[in-house]
Amino acid sequence: MDFIDTHVHLDIPPIAKDQAGVISRAEKVGVRQLITIGIDLASSRETLELAELFPRVYAAIGIHPHDTKGASHDVYEELLKLAGTPKVVAWGEIGLDFVKEYSSRDIQRNAFRRQVQMAGQVDLPIIIHNRGAHTETIDILKEESSGALRGVMHCFSGDVKVARQVLDLGFFISVTGIITFPNAKVVKEVVRYVPLECLLIETDSPFLSPVPYRGKPNEPARVIHVAEEIARIKNTPLEEIAQCTSNNARGLFKLPVP
Ligand SMILES: [Zn+2]
Numbered sequence: 001m002d003f004i005d006t007h008v009h010l011d012i013p014p015i016a017k018d019q020a021g022v023i024s025r026a027e028k029v030g031v032r033q034l035i036t037i038g039i040d041l042a043s044s045r046e047t048l049e050l051a052e053l054f055p056r057v058y059a060a061i062g063i064h065p066h067d068t069k070g071a072s073h074d075v076y077e078e079l080l081k082l083a084g085t086p087k088v089v090a091w092g093e094i095g096l097d098f099v100k101e102y103s104s105r106d107i108q109r110n111a112f113r114r115q116v117q118m119a120g121q122v123d124l125p126i127i128i129h130n131r132g133a134h135t136e137t138i139d140i141l142k143e144e145s146s147g148a149l150r151g152v153m154h155c156f157s158g159d160v161k162v163a164r165q166v167l168d169l170g171f172f173i174s175v176t177g178i179i180t181f182p183n184a185k186v187v188k189e190v191v192r193y194v195p196l197e198c199l200l201i202e203t204d205s206p207f208l209s210p211v212p213y214r215g216k217p218n219e220p221a222r223v224i225h226v227a228e229e230i231a232r233i234k235n236t237p238l239e240e241i242a243q244c245t246s247n248n249a250r251g252l253f254k255l256p257v258p
């Protein structure tokens with residue numbers, strides 16, 4: 001089997017303490033590649049170091065909406081430099097989080113626009129984090145998109161209507177272990193609706209452990225549980241889910257076939 005975990009935080013504890021173990025357990029169950037995600041400048045640097053250390057790990061760099069309040073002009077300039085490194089395959093995670101609102105909405109909006117533009121400059125796909133800000137996220141993408149913008153809405157939390165708008169923009173939709181939760185009716189409906197050619201899978205480790213590991217730290221090996229749930233919902237063989245979502249990820253992030 002061939003799975004790709006498209007969204008992991010290898011630099012966040014507790015998995016940060018056992019990176020080699022986490023990666024090797026993932027490889028053993030068929031997770032052939034994974035993308036570790038930056039949330040600020042320090043973590044973006046760390047993702048890149050990990051990608052240079054482990055052949056199957058790729059890096060995304062960016063400022064998470066939570067962390068935008070501290071980001072100076074120099075921070076963005078540094079990110080631009082990192083973006084030119086070969087194993088950087090995406091700009092993210094970036095976006096809007098109006099649920100926790102750790103940074104003010106204005107700062108988040110400005111940082112999001114700025115990073116969408118920067119990703120365009122260096123021709124990287126974007127990884128979007130969006131909580132409680134569906135309409136605004138989509139509006140900004142529409143305004144900033146010159147048509148060439150590519151990316152994914154990670155840990156999708158909208159309904160079918162939002163999903164349709166995201167697909168209309170040509171973006172992928174990525175789902176986490178949340179789809180295994182019994183009460184996740186809306187996201188399950190989204191999975192049923194979205195064509196397999198537009199779906200990605202992720203764990204968002206160390207967060208969001210799927211059933212039957214809820215409440216425990218998550219790790220990339222468990223992305224298989226996400227794929228299994230999609231297989232159930234779409235009544236499609238697991239092998240097909242794995243192959244198609246991996247092809248999607250390789251196309252979007254320009255990953256080589258290992
Ligand atoms: Zn996120």
Ligand SMILES: [Zn+2]
Pocket residue numbers: 007009037093204
């Ligand atoms: Zn994340």
